[in-house]
Amino acid sequence: MTERLVPGDPAPSFTLPNAEGGATSLSDFSGRQVVLYFYPAAMTPGCAKQACDFRDNLASLQAAGYAVVGVSPDPVEKLARFAAKEGLTFPLLSDLDHSVAEAYAAWGEKKNYGKTYQGLIRSTLVIDGEGKVALAQYNVRATGHVAKLHRDLGLAVAA
Template identity: 60%
Template sequence: MARLEPGVPAPSFDLVDQDEKPVRLSDLRGSGVILFFYPAAMTPGCTTEACDFRDSLAPLQAAGYTVLGISRDAPAKLREFRERDHLPYALLSDPDHAVHEEYGAWGEKSNYGKIVHGVIRSTFIIDGEGVLTHALYNVKATGHVARIRALLEV
């Protein structure tokens, strides 16, 4: 999959959240969006990353950003994850990984020395006009949100 670069329009999407309500990128125009792709709900690394976003949500929102997480998990599992870890932002379901592919967050990666196809932990920062300002691939679960806050100076 080709990777996206800052300055290009963010690929549009229409997915359902943990409550099976539709979420469209086009509906979020006018505010910034932080879109993070993670491998699986309720796994240790993904929980760390999701909770870091939770704990940094106030300054991110104050700076005008909406945070959204995307995984291949079904809405019921996303709902359980959100409730278990008190995540105050929407988690979106992309079971066929079509949106992952459009963002370059699906592809070959090394897993314990073996090449596999799967989710590439990635985060995209989108401005109010729908243009990518940052495209971060192969991010680490720990410390990643602090890096985003530094990039955004929030």
């Protein structure tokens, strides 16, 4: 596993297919702050809760100058269904080979019910306008994470 990123590290560049059928690159957000979050699987209860939490707080994040981008190892078609079902209006990116998750140290060893396996580690990284990591959070919880992120960024939490 790649060593976890810390504030000040350069954010690894990437280009991935998105749920709209195009491609999204980190460079598309040059000069802007980005909340890049990694989630294990679209259409699952925890990931839906987290995505809807970002959706419900999107206006406050955008008002503070942050773009939100979600990344999972799901195929584009599943991401498109997920976005439509949950009314998600921010980019959802498909990292099928988990190479971007690996570059961001969001892919690694996990344990569940006594089994150890490789998988996506729920993580959120905030990237500043110069392409540097401003905040790196690993093993985050699906529920309550966006409120914690608001606090960590010094933003008011939406009601």
